[in-house]
Amino acid sequence: MKARRDVYQAIADPTRRAIVDMLATQPHNMNAIADQFEMTRQAISLHVKILADCGLVNMKREGREHICEAKLEALSEVDEWIGKYRKHYEDKLDKLNQYLQTLKQERHGKQNK
Amino acid sequence: MENKTSSTADRELLITKLLDAPVDLVWEAWSHPEHICNWWGPNGFTCTISKMDLRPEGEWNLVLHGPDGTDYKNHSIFKEVIPQQKISYLHESSPKFLSTITFEARGEQTFIKWHMLFNNREEFIHTVKTFKADEGLKQNISKLQDYLAGMRA
Numbered sequence: 135m136k137a138r139r140d141v142y143q144a145i146a147d148p149t150r151r152a153i154v155d156m157l158a159t160q161p162h163n164m165n166a167i168a169d170q171f172e173m174t175r176q177a178i179s180l181h182v183k184i185l186a187d188c189g190l191v192n193m194k195r196e197g198r199e200h201i202c203e204a205k206l207e208a209l210s211e212v213d214e215w216i217g218k219y220r221k222h223y224e225d226k227l228d229k230l231n232q233y234l235q236t237l238k239q240e241r242h243g244k245q246n247k
Numbered sequence: 248m249e250n251k252t253s254s255t256a257d258r259e260l261l262i263t264k265l266l267d268a269p270v271d272l273v274w275e276a277w278s279h280p281e282h283i284c285n286w287w288g289p290n291g292f293t294c295t296i297s298k299m300d301l302r303p304e305g306e307w308n309l310v311l312h313g314p315d316g317t318d319y320k321n322h323s324i325f326k327e328v329i330p331q332q333k334i335s336y337l338h339e340s341s342p343k344f345l346s347t348i349t350f351e352a353r354g355e356q357t358f359i360k361w362h363m364l365f366n367n368r369e370e371f372i373h374t375v376k377t378f379k380a381d382e383g384l385k386q387n388i389s390k391l392q393d394y395l396a397g398m399r400a
Contacts (some may be wrong), residue, residue: 142292142373144371145368146369147370151368163316165335204391212372212375215375216260219260219374219375220260221264223361224262225289226286227262227264227266227359229286229287230266230273230276230286231264231360232286233285234273235266235267235268236285237272238272242259
């Protein structure tokens with residue numbers, strides 16, 4: 135089975151989110167990232183690899199070092215879906231407002247009789 | 248709900264609107280099951296409320312009936328109920344979230360604030376992501392409706 139590689143998978147894990155937060159301020163090499171977590175270097179390296187596969191982190195070689203930097207524009211995809219979800223609730227309030235106008239008209243009609 | 252003081256910005260949603268009706272009418276539309284079903288669901292959906300015990304720890308069972316016959320059960324527990332001011336409920340069905348609605352009287356209008364707080368970022372993202380499927384469904388429904396209207400014409 136092919137593992138899913140998208141931005142959602144990238145941020146589904148708290149360690150990966152912490153790595154992205156860390157890289158968002160400035161690029162770090164792999165050792166510097168691993169130092170921040172109580173995990174094996176291998177485990178961190180795997181998380182970084184998933185982030186890279188998901189398009190959230192860019193890895194480049196500088197001499198013997200692997201420098202990792204965040205590609206935050208990939209997160210805009212999440213924003214888009216949050217926006218759609220938000221719209222669903224905005225639509226709900228629009229419907230409520232329309233319904234309130236119906237209720238007002240009904241009440242007003244009764245008072246006139 | 249987690250009792251953390253840390254930021255909740257990555258797992259919450261706030262929607263506000265100035266409604267063109269006085270607060271007593273808005274409260275009525277919110278607090279009576281027979282009114283709620285008139286505006287709650289997305290277009291094309293109907294709803295059934297089997298229980299709405301509007302008081303703290305009271306149960307609320309609402310089922311949305313999708314146009315394709317799918318039922319979406321929503322079980323919630325009311326947490327805070329202050330007439331014409333505030334309703335909060337814990338949505339116990341998946342996804343779990345705490346919804347807080349506040350009503351602010353502004354003469355003949357009412358300013359409504361709807362806040363949703365999810366348990367964690369994972370659930371929030373999962374919810375907005377699965378919503379993608381619902382959006383697609385809605386588009387299909389609207390297409391079908393157009394198609395049926397065309398058949399009748």
